[in-house]
Amino acid sequence: MIDKRVANLDEALAGLGDGMTIMxxxxxxxxxxxxxxxxxxxxxxxxxxVVSNSVRFLEDFGPxxxxxxxxxxxxxxxxxxxxxxxxxxxxxxxxxxxxLDIAPQGSFAERIRAGGAGIPAFxxxxxxxxxxxxxxxxxxxxxxxxxxxxxLTSDFTLMRADKADRYGNLYFRGTQGNFGRDMAAAxxxxxxxxxxxxxxxxxxxxxxxxGVFVKRIIQLPDVRGA
Amino acid sequence: xxxKPLSRNxxxxxxxxxxxDGMVVNLGLGMPVLCANYCPEGREVLLQSENGVLGxxxxxxxxxxxxxxxxxxxxxxxxxxxxxIFSSADSFAMIRGGHIDVTLLGGFEVAENGDxxxxxxxxxxxxxxxxxxxxxAEGAKEVRIMMQHTTRDGSARLLKACNYKLTAPACVNRIxxxxxxxxxxxxxxxxxxxxxxxxxxxxxxxxxxALRYADDCGVLSAPDV
Numbered sequence: 001m002i003d004k005r006v007a008n009l010d011e012a013l014a015g016l017g018d019g020m021t022i023m024x025x026x027x028x029x030x031x032x033x034x035x036x037x038x039x040x041x042x043x044x045x046x047x048x049x050v051v052s053n054s055v056r057f058l059e060d061f062g063p064x065x066x067x068x069x070x071x072x073x074x075x076x077x078x079x080x081x082x083x084x085x086x087x088x089x090x091x092x093x094x095x096x097x098x099x100l101d102i103a104p105q106g107s108f109a110e111r112i113r114a115g116g117a118g119i120p121a122f123x124x125x126x127x128x129x130x131x132x133x134x135x136x137x138x139x140x141x142x143x144x145x146x147x148x149x150x151x152l153t154s155d156f157t158l159m160r161a162d163k164a165d166r167y168g169n170l171y172f173r174g175t176q177g178n179f180g181r182d183m184a185a186a187x188x189x190x191x192x193x194x195x196x197x198x199x200x201x202x203x204x205x206x207x208x209x210x211g212v213f214v215k216r217i218i219q220l221p222d223v224r225g226a
Numbered sequence: 227x228x229x230k231p232l233s234r235n236x237x238x239x240x241x242x243x244x245x246x247d248g249m250v251v252n253l254g255l256g257m258p259v260l261c262a263n264y265c266p267e268g269r270e271v272l273l274q275s276e277n278g279v280l281g282x283x284x285x286x287x288x289x290x291x292x293x294x295x296x297x298x299x300x301x302x303x304x305x306x307x308x309x310x311i312f313s314s315a316d317s318f319a320m321i322r323g324g325h326i327d328v329t330l331l332g333g334f335e336v337a338e339n340g341d342x343x344x345x346x347x348x349x350x351x352x353x354x355x356x357x358x359x360x361x362x363a364e365g366a367k368e369v370r371i372m373m374q375h376t377t378r379d380g381s382a383r384l385l386k387a388c389n390y391k392l393t394a395p396a397c398v399n400r401i402x403x404x405x406x407x408x409x410x411x412x413x414x415x416x417x418x419x420x421x422x423x424x425x426x427x428x429x430x431x432x433x434x435x436a437l438r439y440a441d442d443c444g445v446l447s448a449p450d451v
Contacts, residue, residue, distance in 0.1 A: 027277040027314070030297035053314075055353070080351035086351035093353050102354045105276060106318030106361030113315040126322060126364045129395035130357070162294070174294035178277050179314045224293050 004168040005197060006216045007040040012191050016156050017045050023112070023152075023183040024052040025159030031176035033193050035220045037061040046070040051152055053108065053179060054078040055089045055100075063088065069097055075152060077105035083176040104131065107149050109179060115151035116185025116213070123148055159186035161209070164194040165201045168211030177208060184213035191216045229423035231404035235312030236448035237372055239264040241330055241402045243331055244370070245271045250437065252276065252362055254331035257372045261330055264451065274326060276358035278317045281309025286355045300357065322365040329366035331359060333373040333401070334386040337415040338435040340398040342371065343390035356393075363394035375403035379400065384408070384415060406428060407446055413438060419446035 006012050013036070016022070022040070026032030048071050053057055055076050058065065066088040072088070076179050079100055081087035092098035103111065104126045112154035114122055123146035127133045137148040159180045162173040169191060172180065184190040190213055197219045232240065238260035245251055245261070247269040253259045262284065265271050273282040275297040282297055283304035291302045305311075320326060335343040342363055346354045363369050373383055384401070400418075401408045407419040408431060416438045420429055422445050430437050 024251070024270065028300035029297070030277075030294045030296050078359055080354040080355040084352075087353075090351055090353045094351060100353070102356060104356050104360035105314070105358045106322050106365070108323075109314040109318050120421070124322065126361045126394075128364075130392045132360070153369050173280060174292060175277055175296050175311055176294050177311065178311050181313050 002211070003166045004211065004214060004217050005166055009035065009218070012036060012216055013039055013043060013156075015189065016040070016043060019047045020045065020155040020222075021049040021051065021153070023060060023154040023187055024050065024158040025157065025178060025180035025183050026055055026057060026188060027175065027178040029057070029224060030174060031172070031178050031180050032057055032061070033158040033160045034061050034223055035193050036191060041065050042159065045071050049073040049075070051075045051154060051183075053105065056081050057086065058088050059087050066092060066098075066117045069118050071098060073099045073101070075101040075103060075108070075226040077103050077108045078171070086178050093140050104132065109148055109182065112179060112186050113182040115153040116182050119151055121148050121150045141187045152186060154183070154187040155189060155219045157190040159183060159185040159190070159192050161192050162212070163198055163202060163206070164192060164217040165198050165211070167201060168214030168217055169207045170194070170209035171206045171210075172201055172208045180212070181209045184209055189215045191218070193218050193220045193223055195219070227236065229421050231421065232446070232448055233404075235451045236303070237402050237404055239448045239451045240407065241370065241372055242266070243399075245269065245328065246275065247271070249327040250274055250280070250325065252326050252358075252366065254359065254362070255357070256332045258330040258332060259297075259299060259301070268271040271383075274317070274320060275303075276317050276321065276362070278312045278314055278315070279303070280318040281306045283309070297332070318358070320360055321361045323364060324367060326362070327367040328370060330370050330372055331362060333371040333383065334390050335383050335385055335411070336371055336398050336401055337385050337388045338410070340396040340410040340411045341388050342369065342393045342398050343388040345394050346391045348390065359390055359393050363397045368399045369397045370397055370400045370402065372384075372402045375405040380432075382432060385434040405432065405446070408437070409440075413449065416440050417443055419444045421446045
């Protein structure tokens, strides 16, 4: 019998350790695994590489990850906090505690998609002629200069969906999906917190992510606005 | 002569007048998203947001707010009938695959060859933010920039060459400022509309590269919006 339900946050993050790469779903708060990020921040795991569209959300919900200098490298399309005051991650970027692979959001998304699809690298014209392309292999296709972007994969992906079934099939509400499906495919261990684990199995038309990409599911309430 | 520069909302109003029926348009953060309020009646313009929405509607009212329905600027939004939601990778397939007619973006600097700088102004202590800007600047069929004509201290933003890191080279088609509407052409900047009461000498003095004028150069005006 296939059953990907786990009983608690300890089981959800079992095996997560030093030096691992972790992906985080979420955009504008939708699809962000707030419970799992807080649980990760409470673990001792260090020397982590994080892959998250925005660094700010990780800092908001797991400040200890930065305060204890447990993140050594970030891949993101945005690493700027709101307002004029520096966030912890920005101070660490400036002093070299944290290194950053800043990526155009489309290249970021496609690197993750490629990682989940078994494609090691791809060419794109995005970022050609900018400092982001410095040091990357260039090649012309159909008269257009492109850069080689390499795929991203992870040891863990932490994300949120609305509903799941015991197969690990996922249903997203609204814009929860964003990077989630591709991060799920790109990870050895995808853990998903959901508002509801349904009785039985989700109907086919409601399945946005096939359960094959998901390892663990856990039912946890939406704590935003609470 | 005296002149009254356009407000942010008036710049947005002016830019929105150029959006045509049937266009698929991505609006960047800041001033560009204001264009959604001023799209002329009777034109169906589909707004795309790079977090994975085609058919963005007005910002949600208190009653309509849904934390799981956001745009790329983290605003809580509504959807228009016929809207669709899809993954980030699909969203950028739309952008990078050439399916977006126009993107309206904010800008720090534009060079006379169309180079755009809008992502890293070297602010001390602040990290970089690219978001979707490089993909949009590279992938959209037309790139239109909305910005103040000069910086707060009066320095030019229309330049021979950008000082800040580029977002994409030679990508800008048109610029809307508080003083003028300017096209980027193979001959450099060409002013299409200039604010009433502002002389050509004054506009040139606020610009860091030579301005030419279209034969049919008109007056830039906007209602009090």
